[in-house]
Amino acid sequence: MLSASSAPIIEATLPVVGDHLEAISGVFYQSMIGENPELLNLFSRSAQATGEQRSALAGAVAAYAGRLLHGEPESHLVERIAQRHCALGIRPAQYTMVGRYLLGAVKQVLGDAVTPPVAAAWDEVYWLFAAQLIGREARLYAEAGVDGSDPWRRYTVANKILEAQDTVSFVLTPADGRPVPAFAPGQYVTVAADLPGDGTQLRQYSLSQASTGGTLRITVRRVPGGAVSGYLHDTVAVGDTLRISQPFGDLTLRPGDDPLLLISAGVGITPMASILEHVARTQPAREVTAVHADRSPDRHPLRVDMSATGARLRSFRSLVWYQQALPAAEPDTYAGRVDLDRVPVHPDADVYLCGPVPFMQGVRAGLHLRGIPDDRIHYEVFGSEQWRRPVPVAV
Structure with missing residues (x-):
């Protein structure tokens, strides 16, 4: 927890930091990447180009500060970031460099308002956050059997399957002959794509x-202009090898046998396919409803797999919405595409969401109206998009 001397300073300055978060994030990334271009390999260049990436870290630190002030549990935030960091191979030594550039950006943007006591208070927040992350990441690495500086294994592409008009699955086997790691349904891996003439992404x-x-098995939808998805679709073939991380991620099936509601949009169906298959194997009597939104039937990946898997369950419902029934001018976010009034929602359901952020925000709001509390709604956000504004403008 924050020291008695730092707490009132953070309370007084958090709204100002929140109001200047975009500028702080811009200075932070510009200075850190400019002086350490090798770090480009850790971040999505498309996300940096659109400005999405820049807000992620500063926003997380500000959100953590707000939770410290209000005594709210921060384990969920720490867990999600720690899982992502392990999938990227982040190491403790990098926190020192990141902290230096981040606090330097705060000073540069806020100027004389950052007095020595203010700087010390925000330094304390950062290192409280960093210490929790480093500790959790060390445990995750140990559980995954990752040691040393190289978290990657090579896998051979055993099969490449066209799942939909713009989506391909890659079936992977370890090139070293050692066993495939066990993983929890809903987890992900990182692909380290060595792009010809463009480094690693x-x-x-x-x-x-x-x-x-x-x-x-990973299932990859082609992103328009996407360097990595384009490379995987167009260049990687059966027999090629890819560098893959150990599985990580916290959108995992919780213990229990309550009714299960899986809601996805687009390629967000991928963790749902893993969860559904696991339940079919281990809890065939469990009640499951799968809801999916997509652009059209020919762009709906894993549709056959989900249907075949669901048939193995005693109680399974599948509901699908397609964009083609909606105005062509509507933005391609799938927001509001699922009519929750037509979805059977059990009051004790455990809900899992994956898809574009606006879609998940709309579904989550609708689930609240149906009486489902936050602790029963689990979600996954890929990329650097924020689930919601990371810091309040007032405390």
Whole structure:
């Protein structure tokens, strides 16, 4: 917890930091990446180009500060970020550099308002956050059997399957002959794509089948202009090898046998396919409803897999909405595409969401109206998009 001397300073300055978060984030990334261009390999260049990436870290630190002030549990925020960091191979030594540039950006943007006591208070917040992350990441690495500086394994592409008009699955086997790691349904891996003439880029992809012990499967939708998805679709072939991280991620199936509601849009169906297959194997009597929104039937990935898997359950419903029934001018976010009034929602349902952020925000709001509390709604956000504004403008 914050020291008695720092708490009132953070309370007084958090609204100002929140109001200047975009500028602080811009200075932070410009200075850090400018002086350490090798870090470009850790971040999505498309997300940096659109400005999405810049807000992620500063926003997380500000959100953490707000939770410290209000005594709210921060384990969820720490867990999600720690899982993502492990999938990227982040190491403790990098926190020192990041902290230096982040606090330097705060001073540069806010100027004389950052007195020595203010700087010391925000330094304390950052290192409280960093210490929790470092500790959790060390445990995750140990559980995954990752040690040393290289978290990657090479996998051979055993099969490449066209799942939909713009979506391909890659079935992967370890090139070293060692066993495939066990993983929880809903987790993801990072692909370290060595792009010809353009260095290495890292992307996370959900594992789209349950843990089988023999293979991993990722399902990749082509992103217009996407460097990594384009490379995987156009260049990587059966017999090629890819560098893959251990599985990580916290959108995992919680213990229990309450009715399950899986809601996805687009390629967000991938963790749902893994969860559904796991339930079909281990809890075939469990009640499951799968809801999906997509652009059209020919762009709906894993549709056949989901239907076949659901048929193995005693109680399974599938509901689908397609964009083609909506005005062509509507933005391609799937927001509001699912009519929750037509979805059977059990009051004790455990809900899992994956898809574009506006879609999940709309569905979450609708679930609240149906009486589902936050602690029963689990979601996954890929990329650097924020689930909601990370810091209040007043405390």
